[in-house]
Amino acid sequence: MTLPVDTILVIVILTGFLILGTARLITAIRLSAIQGVCIGLLPVAASGGGTSVRVLLLGLAIVILKGVVFPRLLRRAIRESRTSGEMQPYVGITASVITGILALVAAFWLDARMDFLPDSHGLVAPTAFFTIITGLFLIVARKLAITQVIGYLILENGIYVFGLAIALEVPVIVELGVLLDMFVAVFVMGIAIFRINREFNHMDSDQLRNLKG
Amino acid sequence: MNALRFLPLVSGLVLAPFLLGVVNRVKAKFGGRTGQPLLQAYFDLFKLLRKGAVYSRTTTWVFRAGPVVGLAAVLGALALLPAGRHAPAAVSFTGDLFLLAYFLGLVRFVTVLAALDTGSAFEGMGASREVQFSALAEPALLVALAALARLTGGLGLTQITSALGPASWEVAGPALALVALALCIVFLAENSRIPVDDPNTHLELTMIHEVMILDHSGPDLAFILYGAALKFWILGALIVNVAVSWIGGGAAITIPAFFAGMLLVSVGVGVVESVMARYRLLKVPRMLWVGVALSVLAFTLIGRFTA
Numbered sequence: 430m431t432l433p434v435d436t437i438l439v440i441v442i443l444t445g446f447l448i449l450g451t452a453r454l455i456t457a458i459r460l461s462a463i464q465g466v467c468i469g470l471l472p473v474a475a476s477g478g479g480t481s482v483r484v485l486l487l488g489l490a491i492v493i494l495k496g497v498v499f500p501r502l503l504r505r506a507i508r509e510s511r512t513s514g515e516m517q518p519y520v521g522i523t524a525s526v527i528t529g530i531l532a533l534v535a536a537f538w539l540d541a542r543m544d545f546l547p548d549s550h551g552l553v554a555p556t557a558f559f560t561i562i563t564g565l566f567l568i569v570a571r572k573l574a575i576t577q578v579i580g581y582l583i584l585e586n587g588i589y590v591f592g593l594a595i596a597l598e599v600p601v602i603v604e605l606g607v608l609l610d611m612f613v614a615v616f617v618m619g620i621a622i623f624r625i626n627r628e629f630n631h632m633d634s635d636q637l638r639n640l641k642g
Numbered sequence: 643m644n645a646l647r648f649l650p651l652v653s654g655l656v657l658a659p660f661l662l663g664v665v666n667r668v669k670a671k672f673g674g675r676t677g678q679p680l681l682q683a684y685f686d687l688f689k690l691l692r693k694g695a696v697y698s699r700t701t702t703w704v705f706r707a708g709p710v711v712g713l714a715a716v717l718g719a720l721a722l723l724p725a726g727r728h729a730p731a732a733v734s735f736t737g738d739l740f741l742l743a744y745f746l747g748l749v750r751f752v753t754v755l756a757a758l759d760t761g762s763a764f765e766g767m768g769a770s771r772e773v774q775f776s777a778l779a780e781p782a783l784l785v786a787l788a789a790l791a792r793l794t795g796g797l798g799l800t801q802i803t804s805a806l807g808p809a810s811w812e813v814a815g816p817a818l819a820l821v822a823l824a825l826c827i828v829f830l831a832e833n834s835r836i837p838v839d840d841p842n843t844h845l846e847l848t849m850i851h852e853v854m855i856l857d858h859s860g861p862d863l864a865f866i867l868y869g870a871a872l873k874f875w876i877l878g879a880l881i882v883n884v885a886v887s888w889i890g891g892g893a894a895i896t897i898p899a900f901f902a903g904m905l906l907v908s909v910g911v912g913v914v915e916s917v918m919a920r921y922r923l924l925k926v927p928r929m930l931w932v933g934v935a936l937s938v939l940a941f942t943l944i945g946r947f948t949a
Binding site: 522529551552555 | 816817820932936942
């Protein structure tokens with residue numbers, strides 16, 4: 430792969446590590462926005478000189494959605510729910526970073542076993558695996574509902590990168606469908622968080638097992 | 643070429659305290675002060691060397707040996723260090739990057755022993771922190787060096803530095819940037835700089851390095867301060883050797899680039915210290931783990947790029 434693509438992929442991995450290593454919700458949202466922008470630039474960088482209008486528009490849509498709209502929605506959810514702004518992890522921050530290192534090793538190991546991928550010695554597939562594992566880990570290891578939304582976004586970023594590893598040219602209608610799904614999902618989750626918060630005065634998923642009524 | 647062989651060693655010996663002056667000057671500018679003279683560190687060293695040392699009756703020979711052995715180990719490490727692609731180190735052989743890491747370890751070890759030898763509770767606390775943080779900084783340093791060795795195929799610092807060039811940045815640019823970043827984190831931690839430790843603080847509860855040398859005085863303190871300045875130079879030179887290697891050209895370009903890089907590192911430290919606060923002690927290991935993660939990432943990436 431070329432240098433710009435590699436650089437973007439490394440930034441994606443770095444933001445993954447930083448999200449694992451931060452204790453503040455705002456920082457995590459900001460980092461996920463940076464990661465989203467990088468993901469949007471990825472197909473443009475990968476197509477090199479021959480960027481078609483289609484790829485350009487798709488990249489633009491991703492950048493706007495993941496870099497501007499989602500962070501704004503999430504920030505609003507935080508503001509309205511009046512949380513402390515802390516991550517409230519089950520697994521401590523330091524342990525999370527160590528898990529990230531292990532996930533990175535696992536991602537490269539997994540990639541080495543998958544010979545059928547077209548770009549088998551590049552960075553695309555390992556980055557995808559690492560980002561997917563990071564997203565899953567965030568969903569499992571953080572208490573607040575809002576961090577689970579962030580984890581979901583990162584998971585989706587990983588799946589998108591994996592899609593690039595398999596086929597560079599995905600039909601535009603599929604891409605748009607996925608983006609729309611995500612938009613709806615984040616929107617619904619935003620509303621759900623708001624509801625949970627109004628009903629229970631917190632959005633701690635750890636306490637949701639207690640019935641109320 | 644023969645004259646160049648001692649350039650890194652001599653320039654380190656002479657210029658190291660000057661960098662501390664630069665850091666102080668930058669901090670003073672940020673604070674709106676005039677600041678100390680640029681050569682203040684030299685004045686301090688001469689002043690201390692003229693004084694006598696005071697030894698507590700509870701200390702033994704370990705306390706007196708600490709500064710001497712520490713300074714000797716730092717000098718050994720400095721001799722292994724090249725200054726850019728065209729200025730090889732005074733001493734170099736295959737595997738000397740391990741010797742560098744162990745020299746730095748030895749410095750820390752004797753400083754900690756001397757601190758424990760005083761029997762002071764404060765110094766014991768500082769020693770425990772120093773050991774905890776360096777135990778995390780060391781893997782980051784070693785893996786970063788291993789990544790460089792993997793890229794260049796050489797196990798000596800001079801071999802590595804002379805093999806790094808604009809071509810390696812084309813092959814593995816992101817990985818080299820990560821190595822430089824990991825080395826920066828190690829640099830801040832090992833030199834007890836903000837955000838890990840505040841070199842100016844004089845509150846024992848928050849100090850790490852400074853608290854361990856409270857009982858040293860006179861020439862001993864001068865040795866320790868000079869050793870700290872040299873350590874600043876050594877770790878800074880590691881960063882610069884990686885970061886400046888993208889500049890092509892002959893010795894007439896790379897050697898001045900190295901010294902300009904060292905100056906930039908000191909200015910950078912000054913800026914970081916002016917705009918950041920010290921991290922809570924609990925947060926420091928987190929940052930060091932990120933450093934470890936960066937070097938592991940660089941190491942795996944280099945495997946990819948060179949495959």
